[in-house]
Amino acid sequence: MRFTRRSLGKALTATAVLAGSNSALAATGHTQGHLHIPRYGPAICSDGTQAILSGGAPVGAARTEDHFYSSLLGIIETIDPASLDQNFVANAIFVRANHASVWANGQIWLLGGRTRDGTDGRLVSETERIDPKTQAIWRGPDLPTPLIHLSAVTFGQSIFAFGGVFRDPETRRSIASSQIYECAPPYDRWISRTPMPLALGNAAAVTIGNRIFLIGGYDQEKAHAIVQIYDPVRDLWSLGNPPPMPLSAHAATGSGSRIFVFGDYANQSSVLGFDTLDKKWRTLDAPFTPRRHVRATTVSKRIVVAGGNQSSVAPATHAVESFSVDLLNTQFDQAQSR
Numbered sequence: 001m002r003f004t005r006r007s008l009g010k011a012l013t014a015t016a017v018l019a020g021s022n023s024a025l026a027a028t029g030h031t032q033g034h035l036h037i038p039r040y041g042p043a044i045c046s047d048g049t050q051a052i053l054s055g056g057a058p059v060g061a062a063r064t065e066d067h068f069y070s071s072l073l074g075i076i077e078t079i080d081p082a083s084l085d086q087n088f089v090a091n092a093i094f095v096r097a098n099h100a101s102v103w104a105n106g107q108i109w110l111l112g113g114r115t116r117d118g119t120d121g122r123l124v125s126e127t128e129r130i131d132p133k134t135q136a137i138w139r140g141p142d143l144p145t146p147l148i149h150l151s152a153v154t155f156g157q158s159i160f161a162f163g164g165v166f167r168d169p170e171t172r173r174s175i176a177s178s179q180i181y182e183c184a185p186p187y188d189r190w191i192s193r194t195p196m197p198l199a200l201g202n203a204a205a206v207t208i209g210n211r212i213f214l215i216g217g218y219d220q221e222k223a224h225a226i227v228q229i230y231d232p233v234r235d236l237w238s239l240g241n242p243p244p245m246p247l248s249a250h251a252a253t254g255s256g257s258r259i260f261v262f263g264d265y266a267n268q269s270s271v272l273g274f275d276t277l278d279k280k281w282r283t284l285d286a287p288f289t290p291r292r293h294v295r296a297t298t299v300s301k302r303i304v305v306a307g308g309n310q311s312s313v314a315p316a317t318h319a320v321e322s323f324s325v326d327l328l329n330t331q332f333d334q335a336q337s338r
Helices: 003-016 023-027 326-336
Strands: 030-036 045-046 051-054 073-078 088-098 100-104 106-113 114-117 120-125 127-130 137-140 151-155 159-162 165-167 174-177 180-183 192-194 202-210 211-215 229-233 236-239 251-255 258-262 271-275 280-283 295-299 303-308 321-326
Touching: 045 106, 045 295, 045 303, 051 088, 051 106, 051 303, 088 106, 088 127, 088 137, 100 151, 100 159, 106 159, 114 229, 114 326, 151 202, 151 211, 159 211, 202 258, 211 251, 211 258, 251 303, 251 326, 258 326, 271 326, 280 326, 303 326, 321 326
Parallel strands: 045 100, 202 251, 251 295
Antiparallel strands: 030 321, 045 051, 051 073, 073 088, 088 114, 100 106, 106 127, 114 120, 127 137, 151 159, 159 180, 165 174, 180 192, 202 211, 211 229, 229 236, 251 258, 258 271, 271 280, 295 303, 303 321
């Protein structure tokens, strides 16, 4: 498996995805497709009309091949939430995986992750801002610390980055971070906010109303069943009702008052729902392709779940799925009534 940024860009520009959607499944509110390039550890966000997928790696961490682009990607593409058609947007400056992305001020922001300079790997502090209409790319303000496995969301006009994993410069040990950074207009610097109660990477951040929910995460020793809730207006933290199991390498996204969580490092077929009003968790019977290091985003009334892998020695998955919010809400309500 050998890819270059140029050959991938040409292939994605020339063709749209073979969505492979099943009409019977689509009628039930679930559609399955096929990514152009298998990816684990990509990032995903939404501009309100499409999902935007960036970076990732087509092979597991234990299968790094001799061509250095084969283990990390810089490709950015859109995914239609209904058809799952994909279209090439741009090649990022840095190939990345295990990073975060957000849609802010009409641009795609790429934050942190791991990259390669030649054949040398490193963690990333650089941010990129991409205009999908013109393919123009700008450098944003660097993160204060190079981070992998961080989470990021928007709140109002601000971008918030949470936790992640950094490398101690002296011992080279990987350490979970508790730091929060905010970047607000004119988007020229990051400001530190009150740290998280528990330092974690591989968590999933979701904005619901006037709060940001950080679900699960990994502290470099174990996964945690935890909900950390951040109030960005008052810069305060609280703890919510924990999920029914520890979560790591999962994806989460919200709609209305509910958060939906897909996958997990250990329980790859898991789909959970959490209602932020009644504070109840439910296990959903959704037709989800089991995987971890997956990403999810909400696009209007649909949720797109893309990428992931099932083993560190196996190739990443081509899986991309779309769920109607109505389907997931129905399953939540049915689970609640049992």
